[in-house]
Amino acid sequence: MQFAHLADTHMGYRQYGLVERENDFFEVFEQAINEIINERPDFVVHSGDLFEYSRPPTRALLTAQKGILKLKEENIPIYAIAGNHDVVMRKNALPPQILYKNFGLKLISPNKPFYIENDVFIGGAPYASKYHSKHLIQRLQDIEKSSMDYKKRILVLHQGIDRYIPYEYEIKIGDVPQSFNYCAFGHIHERVIDDFGEGKLAYPGSTEIWRSNELEGYKKNGKGFYLVDISGDMPEIEKINLELPREFIKENISYIKLREELSRISQYIHTLDRKPILMVTVEGGNFSRSEVYETLNRSLSNSCLALRSNYKPTTVNSEDHLFDQSNEVLDIKRVIEHSLKDFNNEKVNELATSLLKELSDGNYKTAENRVQDFYEDLYDH
Numbered sequence: 001m002q003f004a005h006l007a008d009t010h011m012g013y014r015q016y017g018l019v020e021r022e023n024d025f026f027e028v029f030e031q032a033i034n035e036i037i038n039e040r041p042d043f044v045v046h047s048g049d050l051f052e053y054s055r056p057p058t059r060a061l062l063t064a065q066k067g068i069l070k071l072k073e074e075n076i077p078i079y080a081i082a083g084n085h086d087v088v089m090r091k092n093a094l095p096p097q098i099l100y101k102n103f104g105l106k107l108i109s110p111n112k113p114f115y116i117e118n119d120v121f122i123g124g125a126p127y128a129s130k131y132h133s134k135h136l137i138q139r140l141q142d143i144e145k146s147s148m149d150y151k152k153r154i155l156v157l158h159q160g161i162d163r164y165i166p167y168e169y170e171i172k173i174g175d176v177p178q179s180f181n182y183c184a185f186g187h188i189h190e191r192v193i194d195d196f197g198e199g200k201l202a203y204p205g206s207t208e209i210w211r212s213n214e215l216e217g218y219k220k221n222g223k224g225f226y227l228v229d230i231s232g233d234m235p236e237i238e239k240i241n242l243e244l245p246r247e248f249i250k251e252n253i254s255y256i257k258l259r260e261e262l263s264r265i266s267q268y269i270h271t272l273d274r275k276p277i278l279m280v281t282v283e284g285g286n287f288s289r290s291e292v293y294e295t296l297n298r299s300l301s302n303s304c305l306a307l308r309s310n311y312k313p314t315t316v317n318s319e320d321h322l323f324d325q326s327n328e329v330l331d332i333k334r335v336i337e338h339s340l341k342d343f344n345n346e347k348v349n350e351l352a353t354s355l356l357k358e359l360s361d362g363n364y365k366t367a368e369n370r371v372q373d374f375y376e377d378l379y380d381h
């Protein structure tokens with residue numbers, strides 16, 4: 001008895017406001033479906049955040065529909081819950097997953113908290129905020145009670161647990177019932193496999209790099225889903241890695257070697273099939289950010305899908321540097337950077353300068369996306 005466990009596919013997310021990034025998320029979902037079909041599991045569990053939004057763009061709905069229909073044609077049932085991204089915070093509202101009921105998707109919800117598939121109990125609940133966690137914990141006890149007569153039991157949840165994210169959790173590890181064979185979690189975008197109670201607790205992680213801070217985890221553990229065999233006493237979990245459509249490159253380069261480093265990066269980029277996302281931090285030495293910014297953009301922006309830059313000069317520029325040396329006029333960008341320097345926040349700095357650029361070029365949509373990205377980075381998970 002084998003099933004595929006995936007989560008956090010976040011379809012409809014347009015990272016950095018780029019259509020290409022939105023397509024990458026679709027592509028990797030399609031790849032996941034094809035891989036699942038290759039592996040021929042008995043069923044699939046999706047632990048939430050199928051979509052980025054509770055009202056997903058049509059293309060996201062369509063990509064999900066195609067994938068779910070493919071599974072149906074192969075007679076592979078899929079069980080799903082709503083995550084914090086696709087849950088609707090409104091009484092009586094339904095998550096978008098419900099649209100695929102006739103395509104074979106079985107939604108685990110407060111109205112239908114569990115299913116029995118080939119004698120396997122599959123139960124769970126949609127995402128609950130910390131504020132509603134008491135209610136969720138009560139619900140978990142009820143689900144555990146209903147599951148007792150079955151030999152193989154899976155719990156499906158989309159929550160943060162204090163053991164893995166000590167600052168942003170909704171429930172504590174002690175709140176999770178311990179008698180399930182496999183706890184199929186979603187929400188944390190890093191991969192987790194842990195011994196828990198009488199079985200295993202696992203997060204398959206997100207299927208694409210949703211935030212740049214997922215890059216290190218991706219390099220270490222890959223991205224993809226799990227293939228879980230629950231035939232034996234202890235579930236056996238196989239990690240299936242997907243091939244991400246595009247590279248994320250994160251580089252710290254020293255100002256002293258700027259030109260060599262840029263040409264090295266640029267040569268590397270030319271070996272890639274697709275334009276990468278490039279994040280560069282220039283550090284060391286006494287330099288003007290705006291000049292380095294110009295140099296970076298001139299040499300790399302055409303070969304990258306997105307270029308994000310950070311600057312850490314050794315010495316902080318004095319007021320003199322607010323003036324463009326060559327024609328002695330006030331450099332607005334430097335003024336912004338200077339006035340924000342007490343914030344000591346590169347992100348605010350970056351936002352302000354990019355807004356200045358986009359708005360003066362009349363790119364209002366891009367400017368709006370920058371602001372949206374900024375606040376999502378701040379508050380979202």
Ligand SMILES: [Mn+2]
Nearest residue numbers: 008049187381
């Ligand atoms: Mn998520």
